[in-house]
Amino acid sequence: MHVVAVLALDGVVAFDLSIPGQVFGVTTTSGNVPLYEIRVCTPPGGAETSPMLGRMRVDGPFGLDVLASADTIVVPGHEDVRSDPPDAVLDALRDAAARGARIASICVGAFVLAAAGLLDGRRATTHWRYAGALARRFPGVEVDPSVLYVDGGQVLTSAGVAAGIDLCLHMVRRDRGSAAAARTARRIIMPPQRDGGQAQFIRHEDPPDGDAALQPTLAWLEANLHRPLTLDDIARHASVSVRTLTRRFRDQAGTTPQQWLARARVHRAQQLLESTDLPVERVAAEAGFGSPVTLRAHFARRVGASPLAYRSAFRARDHPRPDVYRT
Incomplete structure (x- = not known):
C-alpha cells in the first residue's frame, strides 16, 4: 500500500x-x-x-x-x-x-x-x-x-x-x-477540478447576486462541452457582453472563459478515456476538441501524456501506474 x-x-x-x-x-x-x-x-x-x-x-x-x-x-x-x-x-x-x-x-x-x-x-x-x-x-x-x-x-x-x-x-x-x-x-465535499494555475486570491468586492453569479453559465458549459462554443456564444447565454463575461470569470473563477473551457474539456476527455472504450476520435468530439490532433495538444499540455497512454494507465483499473503522467 x-x-x-x-x-x-x-x-x-x-x-x-x-x-x-x-x-x-x-x-x-x-x-x-x-x-x-x-x-x-x-x-x-x-x-x-x-x-x-x-x-x-x-x-x-x-x-x-x-x-x-x-x-x-x-x-x-x-x-x-x-x-x-x-x-x-x-x-x-x-x-x-x-x-x-x-x-x-x-x-x-x-x-x-x-x-x-x-x-x-x-x-x-x-x-x-x-x-x-x-x-x-x-x-x-x-x-x-x-x-x-x-x-x-x-x-x-x-x-x-x-x-x-x-x-x-x-x-x-x-x-x-x-x-x-x-x-x-x-x-470531503470539495470541487475536484481546481487546477494549480488558478489564482490564490479571487476578488469579490460584494457577494455576487443571482444574476451576476457564474454558476448557471458554468453548468450550461458543462452540459455543452461537445459544442464548438465561442466567447460570443457564452456571453449570449449569460446575457452579458464579452467584456463583462471575461471580468466575471476573472473575479469569480480566477481564470478566463477559454481557459476554464479547455480545462473542463480535458477533464471530460479524462473521464471518457477512463470509463469508456470510445475511440480517440469520438472522445475528441464528445469533449468538444473537434479533432484528435487538438485533443492530443491540450492533453499533452495539461496532463503530460497522450490520450492513449492515459487510457492504458487508468482504464477500468483501481491500481494504475502512479508516474505515467504529470501536470
Whole structure:
C-alpha cells in the first residue's frame, strides 16, 4: 500500500496536519478498498501544534525513520518560518528525495523544503502572505505567489489551507486517475477540478447576486462541452457582453472563459478515456476538441501524456501506474 508520511514539526498548523488524512485517508477503490496508509511522524520528543491556532500535543508511534521508506511525504505548515528545522529533519528529507520519494508541502511547509535544498532551481509556491519572505530567504527558489499549487514532478508545493486539499486531490488524480479523485472529492465535499494555475486570491468586492453569479453559465458549459462554443456564444447565454463575461470569470473563477473551457474539456476527455472504450476520435468530439490532433495538444499540455497512454494507465483499473503522467 502507498504510504503517506505526514511530518509534524513543532508549531505545526493543526488544520494543515489533518489535510493529508482527510484526502488520502478516505481515498479508496470503487470497491471501497483503501489505497493509502497515513503515518504522522515527529522528530524525537514529539511536537505541539501552533498555540495561536490551538495547542495540542502530537506524539504518535512514528518517528523520522518513517521518512526513509514512505512513498509520499507531506510537510504541513508550521508556526516559525524564520528558523530552520533540526538538521535531522533536513537530512531525512534530503535522503528521501535522493531515493526518489515524492515530497509535498502545504502552505509555509515550503520553507522546510527550501531549507533542505529541495526547491533550489525550482518553481514553487506558498501562501501569498509569506511568498516574499520565502523568496528573500531562499533566492535560488523561483517563487510564484499567484497559484494554488505547483507540481514539479517529484517535489510539489501548495498555497495556504484549502490549496493543500487541492494539492492532495491532484496527487490522488496523478496516482489513481480522475475517477478516484472525484470519489474522494465527493466524500470531503470539495470541487475536484481546481487546477494549480488558478489564482490564490479571487476578488469579490460584494457577494455576487443571482444574476451576476457564474454558476448557471458554468453548468450550461458543462452540459455543452461537445459544442464548438465561442466567447460570443457564452456571453449570449449569460446575457452579458464579452467584456463583462471575461471580468466575471476573472473575479469569480480566477481564470478566463477559454481557459476554464479547455480545462473542463480535458477533464471530460479524462473521464471518457477512463470509463469508456470510445475511440480517440469520438472522445475528441464528445469533449468538444473537434479533432484528435487538438485533443492530443491540450492533453499533452495539461496532463503530460497522450490520450492513449492515459487510457492504458487508468482504464477500468483501481491500481494504475502512479508516474505515467504529470501536470
